[in-house]
Amino acid sequence: MKIEVVGIEDIPIIKKDDNLEEIIYEAIEKNGIKIHDDDIFVVAETVVAKAEGNLVKLENVTPTMEAYKMAEVSGKDPKQCQVILDNTVNVIKCLPGLIITETPYGFICANSAVDNSNCEEGYITPLPVDPDLSAQKIKKYLDEKSGKKTAVIISDTQGRPWRVGAMGVAVGISGMHPCTDFRGMVDLYGQPLQSTIEATADELASAASLIMGQADSGLCVVLIRGYNLTNVACNIGESMISEILRDPENDAFR
Amino acid sequence: MKIEVVGIEDIPIIKKDDNLEEIIYEAIEKNGIKIHDDDIFVVAETVVAKAEGNLVKLENVTPTMEAYKMAEVSGKDPKQCQVILDNTVNVIKCLPGLIITETPYGFICANSAVDNSNCEEGYITPLPVDPDLSAQKIKKYLDEKSGKKTAVIISDTQGRPWRVGAMGVAVGISGMHPCTDFRGMVDLYGQPLQSTIEATADELASAASLIMGQADSGLCVVLIRGYNLTNVACNIGESMISEILRDPENDAFR
Structure with a gap:
């Protein structure tokens, strides 16, 4: 086999x-x-x-209060946190360096799988x-x-x-x-x-x-x-x- | 490739x-x-x-009080629970149907990976x-x-x-x-x-x-x-x- x-x-x-x-x-x-x-x-x-x-230009993102709070706890960028929140139905854990969330599709993973690798600078992909x-x-x-x-x-x-x-x-x-x-x-x-x-x-x-x-x-x-x-x-x-x-x-x- | x-x-x-x-x-x-x-x-x-x-004959296992408690919560066999406890340094979760433990080697997994599949009846393998x-x-x-x-x-x-x-x-x-x-x-x-x-x-x-x-x-x-x-x-x-x-x-x- x-x-x-x-x-x-x-x-x-x-x-x-x-x-x-x-x-x-x-x-x-x-x-x-x-x-x-x-x-x-x-x-x-x-x-x-x-x-x-399905690309988000970070420049165009305006963080909400919730995103600023998440950024403060996690140490991540507030705009990035906003994109994570836009793709999140449920925050499971938010700690220094770690955000675990549930996506609308039901996946539980870090940052709702929002990621900026392999896309142009300044963009992020859910x-x-x-x-x-x-x-x-x-x-x-x-x-x-x-x-x-x-x-x-x-x-x-x-x-x-x-x-x-x-x-x-x-x-x-x-x-x-x-x-x-x-x-x-x-x-x-x-x-x-x-x-x-x-x-x-x-x-x-x-x-x-x-x-x-x-x-x-x-x-x-x-x-x-x-x-x-x-x-x-x-x-x-x-x-x-x-x-x-x-x-x-x-x-x-x- | x-x-x-x-x-x-x-x-x-x-x-x-x-x-x-x-x-x-x-x-x-x-x-x-x-x-x-x-x-x-x-x-x-x-x-x-x-x-x-590294096989344990279940017949020879005498459960402790802790194993009986684990069995009552999880619904698993007390002898099996004893073998799990013998291979556990830390119980992470014990709930109905679910035991998550840390093994001496540091793995965190169900039942300390103690398993009775693919071994003779009446035996269990850590x-x-x-x-x-x-x-x-x-x-x-x-x-x-x-x-x-x-x-x-x-x-x-x-x-x-x-x-x-x-x-x-x-x-x-x-x-x-x-x-x-x-x-x-x-x-x-x-x-x-x-x-x-x-x-x-x-x-x-x-x-x-x-x-x-x-x-x-x-x-x-x-x-x-x-x-x-x-x-x-x-x-x-x-x-x-x-x-x-x-x-x-x-x-x-x-």
């Missing part, structure tokens, strides 16, 4: 209103790759947000507004062009409690569910499995992040081939990344 | 006092794989714990006692036999706050550091990188978990080839998984 994780080279710097799905498809072809059924394409959220014009829809658009285009059935993951890298360092996670999906449910299956000794749900989309995003993170040339799309999608596949529009979010009532850390 | 993630097939069920490193090396050879420099081998913690005899040392032993053997320089990760799958599903993480390492520090590097636009530390060993463990989790045949060793180890490599004994643990003073969730 073998999985390949392949970087799609030579994707140009993405700008507002670029046709991202077309650019990705053309790059795949230029890389000499023929799309197969069950190919999984992991796309960095930054290029999706940029193509969709997550794509509807990352499942962004994934669907790319999957639909790739499937129509290739006649194959792919899955698409929009990925981000996020920190964790207790452990240093960021890991790839999925923030949008299409063509697959985010988790694989092994409940009902048995282990080597015939006992029911314990750790029964696997965060497949997050693991795929982490595998892709190994390649995205190493490149100094803006590698923003990664193909994962050879993973058996059987247990997690679905048709376009039939899955949502929110399936991976913990029910707040069962969440001990918010 | 391409990474391959390859399952090492036909490793027999591991028993106490098995020579795990020899079994792994022989399986690699039987799989027709020649070890290269920078090959990374990810080994599931369960087989390491089993080979090292994590290996010194997982870095376990990784070192395997690396040393593989390197001596092959004349190459590999890295070894002992992996587990663990749950997370806020998101459903378990992901592969590294619990022991040799031949590499757990994180890649991109501080000082710049992005596509020449700006200093923000999300600057990547949890490389955890991402590698997650990539391996995609293969371990899918196999119904106890695939417990995975080779990752093609990852550029330059930024994280080190000699045997010069790195510790504890480098990835967040300093308690900067940890907002304990």
Whole structure:
């Protein structure tokens, strides 16, 4: 059993209103790759947000009192705090150097994943507004062009409690569910499995992040081939990344 | 740029006092794989714990009052709670259905990673006692036999706050550091990188978990080839998984 994780080279710097799905498809072809059924394409959220014009010019931001308070506690820039608040439904923690918030989409992460890396100076990018829809658009285009059935993951890298360092996670999906449910299956000794749900989309995003993170040339799309999608596949529009979010009532850390 | 993630097939069920490193090396050879420099081998913690005899027979466990209390709150078996407590230095949360603890090695996770899957009925396995040392032993053997320089990760799958599903993480390492520090590097636009530390060993463990989790045949060793180890490599004994643990003073969730 073998999985390949392949970087799609030579994707140009993405700008507002670029046709991202077309650019990705053309790059795949230029890389000499023929799309197969069950190919999984992991796309960095930054290029999706940029193509969709989801960029905020910090100069144009006027911080509210709440943003100034958040800035004072966290030590971050008040304008940046305002953009974080504009993309936040719930502040989980605000401490010196650390802001953990819940995004409208339900992700709990640092700064609502608002980020200024890999965009022009003076700009900042929130997550794509509807990352499942962004994934669907790319999957639909790739499937129509290739006649194959792919899955698409929009990925981000996020920190964790207790452990240093960021890991790839999925923030949008299409063509697959985010988790694989092994409940009902048995282990080597015939006992029911314990750790029964696997965060497949997050693991795929982490595998892709190994390649995205190493490149100094803006590698923003990664193909994962050879993973058996059987247990997690679905048709376009039939899955949502929110399936991976913990029910707040069962969440001990918010 | 391409990474391959390859399952090492036909490793027999591991028993106490098995020579795990020899079994792994022989399986690699039987799989027709020649070890290269920078090959990374990810080994599931369960087989390491089993080979090292780190198995507890539940029948022989006498729960303390503290274990009975933990069992009453969590709804878990008192003997299992006792084994969890025996492998715990600090209880972070104990709620119905959920026990989050800190292990002597410093990992914060559910049940101190004490687990009864993939071991004989009536037994339970804590994590290996010194997982870095376990990784070192395997690396040393593989390197001596092959004349190459590999890295070894002992992996587990663990749950997370806020998101459903378990992901592969590294619990022991040799031949590499757990994180890649991109501080000082710049992005596509020449700006200093923000999300600057990547949890490389955890991402590698997650990539391996995609293969371990899918196999119904106890695939417990995975080779990752093609990852550029330059930024994280080190000699045997010069790195510790504890480098990835967040300093308690900067940890907002304990």
